[in-house]
Amino acid sequence: MTAFPHATRPAATHDVVNQVPPLVGHDTAQDPALLAAVEREGASWALPELHELGRLAGSAEAHEWGRRAEQHPPRLHTHDRYGHRIDAVEYDPAYHRLMETAVGAGLHGAPWADDRPGAHVARAAKFLAWNVDAGHGCPISMTYAVVPALRAAPELAAAYEPGLTSRAYDPVLAPPRGKAGLIAGMSMTEKQGGSDVRANSTRAEPQPDGSYRLTGHKWFTSAPMSDLFLALAQAPGGLSCFLVPRVLPDGSLNPMVVMRLKDKLGNKSNASSEIEYAGAHAWLVGEEGRGVRTIVEMVNMTRLDCTLGTASGMRLGTITAVHHARHRSAFGRTLHDQPLMRQVLADLVVESEAATTVAMRLAGATDRAVHGDEAEASFRRLALAVSKYWVCKRGPAHAAEAMECLGGNGYTEEHGLAKVYRELPLLSIWEGSGNVAALDALRAMGREPASVEAFFTEVELAAGADHRLDDAVAMVKKELSDSAELELRARRIVEQLALVLQGSLLVRHAPAAVADAFCASRLGRDWGGALGTLPPGLDLAAILERAAVDVG
Template identity: 85%
Template sequence: MGRATHDVTNQVPPLVGHDTSDDPALLAALEREGARWAVDDVRALGRLAGGEQAQEWARLAERHPPTLVTHDRSGHRVDEVEYDPAYHHLMATAVGHGLHAAPWADDRPGAHVARAAKFLVWNVDAGHGCPVSMTYAVVPALRAAPELAAVHEPLLTSTVYDPGLRTPSSKAGLVAGMSMTEKQGGSDVRANTTRAEPQVDGSYRLTGHKWFTSAPMSDLFLALAQAPGGLTCFLVPRVLPDGTRNAMHLMRLKDKLGNRSNASSEIEYDDAVAWRVGDEGRGVRTIVEMVNLTRLDCTLGTASGMRTATVAAVHHARHRSAFGRRLVEQPLMRNVLADLVVESEAATTVALRLAGATDRAARGDEGEAAFRRLALAVSKYWVCKRGPAVAGEALECLGGNGYVEESGMPRIYRELPLLSIWEGSGNVAALDALRAMGREPASVEAFFTEVESAAGADRHLDDAVALVRKELAADPADLEVRARRVVEQLALVLQGSLLVRHAPAAVADAFCASRLGRDWGGALGTLPTGLDLGPVVERAFAGRP
């Protein structure tokens, strides 16, 4: 062994062995939104997520992405996707803790909030979250076909992960996906060309292509196709009741920027067997609830990524020294870190408020359903827009150490743009918010009832609410071109209202002065002077060494 050339000093210890649920904003929202009973389960999952084993699974699943096997050694078509074992460990943990469809089988108030909190803390790998999220979202859409739901819902809500291509009814648990996007239409699913031909036995045969079908080894898919009566939703199994494989062929896997542990494929239906879900011609309306739930998960997933990146940045700054002081003690770095915490906490708080609305809407609360209709669209737009900016700034806090794969930061940075694209990119989400306001005036009333419950508590918030009301009252002829501006303002006043009511004063004051009072620069780390930033930064390392 050669002689030592230098001493290793001033290095940051690995961020392992902690509890990712040590998030004051998350724990407070869990209780506030009616899921106090789930704290122990959330804590247990948080300890798993912060442990070395789970983080190693995430690393391996990313490092060894899935591979497509189209044919066996004899030339028979098999259409299999092979995953690293780490991926299956991640899936088994997520399903075992009910992150998928378990809330639909749980009558306790707050079941959807508990599931959302678990989704937030199980933040080790975003790729496997895709089939988890889609399984969660399939159930209410499938209920449009009660006979199909009766067969499949008990297995979709099972907490047993049972991979492998077998007849769905023979498995201990099912995972589901959706198959909507086609190359010529993208978000415009009404331009789909896949055909659905009715059969005498009540089934249909699908022929066509899908440009993006994630998690193609799922057991079931909800797909959109053109039936004689128009665009219709269908249930498409990978394996038919007689044990044969359905004619759903995997053409290739996408080579993606991020989300690499999850397989996303292009597929062709070649006379594939399917069963109708809902009426012919009502496909978009049937599947819209599934889209709303996956949009909720986009918001949750972004909030989770923000929190992970922010905690990593603060952890680094607490242990790294430069120019004679720890980074966390330096005023400009504290400004950056505090700004990251404020953005992260605003995202977590609104995401869990939406989970609470989802829970209450599922129990028949029409007011909460109306609030969610608009609040989800504006929050999906804005929170998912903020994710990449937070990840980039957090990565920069680590300097060159954050740019290397070993830090885990590049994986977060690659992941977050997807959540702004999935289930409708920025323009689609913004226009959907306008559509909600135009078609469902009750959603606007419910939204402002929520926001104005904090009236008088902060002058910046009051002024911002007045401003957005003025924007909405302006000439409707140019409302579409102003859509992003309006939706951003709506999202910010909602976040501000929630923080004023529920967050510590230091966090709420920083948010309102910067985001609503506009005393803020064009980058994170430009909070105004005079704020108490110490308590803000501390919220990122509660309970951590």
């Protein structure tokens, strides 16, 4: 045998200096824009729970859960060792810790069982603060969103709402009526139609007992181990909405075949699948032929979560970039003290604060609409479509700029922002990509004129406070008065609507430095377009204080 010399530890070649400490040991809810919105929107009673969750989200332990859940993505097992079809998805234990925490904190369906004013605001704030992993947020969001749609079938709602709103996480596959807690998903799009769900080909055949049997495919069904799904299928009366349980009352699996899991850019911890219904048992939700109208309640809620999730990612990117810049030195001073870097960081703060403020305003509108406020429901109808388009469109660019603040370190996986960068494009695509969201806003304006009135009533609460905002409102009204080629101009119009809404909210509620920076750049157009091109003369120090994080 050949003898090899023993390895020796090499001598130290350098001291490790000028490295940034980990961004752990802080409270992610300690965001001045978020906390002010919670107070303003009527959920101050939830602040202790919010801070408790925020401290956990900022801990090294939760960061490790998020890392493991992404690094060890779900695995599909189609058969057991005997050859029986099982269609089981196996998750890393860290994923279950994330789910257990989110359900226990009420980020799923819990607000629907809470009559306190502000319950949906409290849930939104916690959803925003719980930023350790985006993938498990998908089933959490769908469980939240399924409840209002399910109420179109009162008997089914009565049977399943207690489980959907329970704060118990029970991942074992079992008949749903006997479980302590339930998770729900949606099964809508098909390969030939995508967002055009009216092109769906899955068939729903009525059965003598009043149930249906579904046969067909679904191109995207996330979290296939959920207990319940809302699915769209063609019934004799047209496209209809159905409740599909994963496990039948006798304990057998509903014939829902998981063909494969998607290999995605991000959202790795979430098992997105292609499935086939092979005569799956289902129950009608709402009326035959009104499936889109029924499930739109679910879509509206998940669109809210797309906006909240993007705001959450922006906040994480912002504080990571600012934290790095405060502790990293170059050319004789910290990055934070470099004039051009301060421009970039301040612009990240402004964009993040605008996203958080409008997202939480929409959460407040949702809460009040649930309690019967028709004016808030009208405002939400247009404002949600507009904000989903714009905030989610801004997310990827914001993440890229935050990542660039870390230089080459930002492009590595271990520094965290690569994960944020991969996640944010999904929120612009999910529940209607840019064109779908923009056209939906036009549809809302055409079909529901009250939504336009409510929108401008909100925006004009800031009338006279800033001439740049006033000019921008006048400009978008002029755009709307021209009916020529509205569809072609949809993105332009919706962007302007989103900006005047954000501007109005910031002028009324944000510190003067933030509102001034937003109006000067986004509305006054004294802005280069790229982040970090704010006009001179702004109070950058006051803006940057909004992203200061205490670690320890």
